[in-house]
Amino acid sequence: MTMTTPSHVSPRVRERLAAPPHLFIDGTAVSGVSGEVLSVTDPATGSRIATAACAGPADVALAVAAAERAFADDSPWRRFSPLDRGRMLYRIGELIYEHADEFAELEVLDAGKVRQAARTIDVEFAARVFHYFAGWPTKIEGATIPVSHPGIHVRTEREPVGVTGAITAWNFPLLLFAWKVAPALAAGCTVVLKCSEETPLSALWLAELATEAGLPPGVINVVPGRGPEAGEALVTHPGVRKLSFTGSTQVGKRIARLAADQVKRVTLELGGKSANIVFADADLDAAVAGSAGGMFWHSGQTCSAPSRLYVHRDVHDEVVERLAAAAADLRIGHGLDEGVDFGPLVNERQLDRVRGYVERAAHDGATVHQGAELPENTAGFFHRPTVLAGVRDDMECVREEIFGPVVVVLPFSEADEVAHRANAGDYGLAAGIWTSDVNTEHRVTRKLRAGTVYVNGWGLTDPAAPFGGFAQSGYGRDLGPESLDGYLETKAVWTMHG
Ligand code: NAD
DSSP states (O other), X not given: OOBOOOSSSOHHHHHHXXXXXXXXXXXEEEOOSSOOEEEEEETTTTEEEEEEEOBOHHHHHHHHHHHHHHHSTTOTTTTSOHHHHHHHHHHHHHHHHHTHHHHHHHHHHHHOOOHHHIIIIIIHHHHHHHXXXXXXXXXXXXXXXXXXXXXXXXXXXXXXXXXXXXXXXXXXXXXXXXXXXXHHHHHTOXXXXXXXXXXXXXXXXXXXXXXXXXXXXXXXXXXXXXXXXXIHHHHHOXXXXXXXXXXXXXXXXXXXXXXHTTTOEEEEEOOOOOEEXXXXXXXXXXXXXXXXXXHHGGGGOSXXXXXXXXXXXXXXXXXXXXXXXXXXXXXXXXXTSTTOOBOOOSSHHHHHHHHHXXXXXXXXXXXXXEOSOOXXXXXXXXXXXXXXXXXXXXXXXXXXXXXXXXXXXXXXXXXXXXXXXXXXXXXXXXXXXXXXXXXXXXXXXXXXXXXXXXXXXOOXXXXXXXXXXXXXXXXXOBSHHHXXXXXXXXXXXXXXXX
């Protein structure tokens, strides 16, 4: 495939796209040991726009060795005071803001995003995550423990676990970098990040910028590569003390099994099939707009997409009609073009997968409402926003994560019945309800088994609020104070006075 340089991007982004394929290890851009190269494709055109080096086990070993050196006693990073660590984190947040438009362009080209959303959600939130965690290094405290032994003093100290590994999904390259790296650095750890082989560009650039700004070499290392090779090498490396993973449930299970051999700490942020419940007394304008927005944003390629919509029988047909109209109103195209609000899927494989789900659902009796038309003569991986009605709880399209712009709509009659149905299935990432009755709100939110529950809204996140799943959506939490626990050991120090 020949390389195409998009014409309408800023000079800095053009420079990044033209950079020779590299990894980022020990503060330096290096070519991979094997010389293998990953193709970076713009999903909206299907054209190759850049290359990155493809890390293998030997590169991962070099990256872990660099992270171990950076974590050694008396290394420059270990000599950073808590205040200096906080300043460094804050500076990384500032670097994201300084290059915000360029990072947004990179995310559009690499991950098929839409410029406005990439700028106001991905880039903005990534910067905020660094600013939030910048406040933590000076607040990580131990405790004095009131033991019942006379004359003995016990205190706890909280220490960084050491070298941490992060493996991320392709759909939020910059944001997931922030979710994993910021708390690790706040705790004083060092990081080897295996970003997705699909979307390596922004992680490599931010690691380089942070190092130029004074982060010691080896504190952040970035090794894009394939899961079975680079990913498993990182999971099984004995030098890695904690592994934080964001991706599919299937891969998460394998990682948990591999990590168990070394009793390695693991945080798993996995897939979802989030239930979204609209009661008859809801503000339907808000419910339809919020459900469509949450569902079709990033073409449905978000882990917490409200992809299983339960609507009270009294308003079911009206909601289906209005949702289909909202899907028809979306403007599909290249995410760098003015006015576009809906982009492509990440690659051809994912496009085929989503098409397969819709075809099988139609075959099994679903009514298919296709939304806006695709751009003409496109070689991009676009799928029309789609509403599937007339489906049953036991159908594949209702049970499985499609990870595309496809929402299934099911009628319900009673609050307890719908809460029970919402909790059925493997996942428990997010859930939501739309109602104007505070009693319904209390009763149903208490029953829902999900890590995040939205009431009369969908999709907000904040660096201070924990994010993670119940059931097969994972364990452990990203963001918020809870996320720091995964990067810290607690040591109880007993002092016997003579
Ligand atoms: P994926 O599981 O295919 O890949 C995720 C990462 O794991 C990639 O970096 C990949 O290279 C790596 N990987 C693959 N096989 C591996 C192995 N055997 N060992 C180690 N690493 C391996 O997921 P994806 O297609 O990149 O992303 C989509 C999935 O991610 C969806 O299921 C989505 O719900 C989930 N996701 C979850 C969250 C969350 O916070 N819960 C956020 C974003 C995406």
